[in-house]
Amino acid sequence: MKAETMRVMWAERPNELEVRQVPMIEIEENEVLIEVAYVGICPWDVRAFSGLSSSVAFPRILGHEMAGIVRAVGKNVKIVKPGMRVVPDMGIKCGVCKACRSGRENRCQNPLFRQYGGGFADYVRVPEKNVHIIKNAKTKLQAAAFTEPLACVVRGQDILNLYPGEIQLVAGLGPIGLMHLQVAKAFGCRVIASDPIPERLVKAKELGTDWTVNPNETDVAEFVKDISDGWGVDAAVVTVGSARLVEQIIPMLAPGGRLNIFAGIYPKDQLHIDPNLIHYGEYVITGSADSTPINMDKALELIETGIVKTETLISHMLPLEELGKGFEIVNKRQGLKIMLDVNSNLE
Ligand SMILES: [Zn+2]
Ligand SMILES: [Zn+2]
Structure with missing residues (x-):
């Protein structure tokens, strides 16, 4: 049964955070609805939240390093099925600009992510092409939540x-x-x-x-x-x-x-x-900056094969509502990865 509302960590303005219950997301025909299990805090989220990133408009739900489970798919979605364990790529790219057409989707000239929410929430939606499917049943969702930062690292080493x-x-x-x-x-x-x-x-x-x-x-x-x-x-x-x-x-x-x-x-x-x-x-x-879909795919593979160990990098596991505390820990440069347990019962 689909919930009617969901929790989000709402940032009305920079440095203002509150837990809100908002209506459940509706998905479009080509989109996938994902219930978030874990989401990592990125130093970029902290900078954006403080209003120091000119590209970030408010109000905003931040968060882009997550893993979860597919709950619903639009009618034109072909491969992804409800119940699949997945990593969504919140970098929603146009796919047709020169950057996208030359393998530099990370530099897309028309990024669409502003229309989409973020992962500091119970659910997110992304187009099907932005879903990376976890193949190994043994891969922990909290390990897979490192796919996006690891994708940036893969790009940085490739270069x-x-x-x-x-x-x-x-x-x-x-x-x-x-x-x-x-x-x-x-x-x-x-x-x-x-x-x-x-x-x-x-x-x-x-x-x-x-x-x-x-x-x-x-x-x-x-x-x-x-x-x-x-x-x-x-x-x-x-x-x-x-x-x-x-x-x-x-x-x-x-x-x-x-x-x-x-x-x-x-x-x-x-x-x-x-x-x-x-x-x-x-x-x-x-x-090097950000990552492309290819980098994301390689990163998830490195996690699933155990070549890169990620779970051991988690120093703090906080409930979703303690996102503000997580931001403070990142600001003070304490610990390593601060991860939020959004719906860990999914694991
Ligand atoms: Zn990040
Ligand atoms: Zn583009």
């Missing part, structure tokens, strides 16, 4: 053109950095994991990094020289929004080194680097 045996530096070991290191290992890299928080270094070890380094205790540039016989790191990913950190890491690159500025940098800042480093070093300084 580094890695080769087995290369040394990669992962700077910043929040949930994102801890996923980067696992994907880098899966690509055959030897990984240096760097973070000033000791517990995060322990986690990185557990997840298979080759080396850990605490920049508060050790000169990272010297450390890199030591372990690479003066060669440098072949690749680096900066998961912390800091221009200073990018400046520090560029000179650690080996000839032909690639560096991904993975995190957006706010407030806006400038890089000051000697261009000759890039010229003579043949460095590739790049970035």
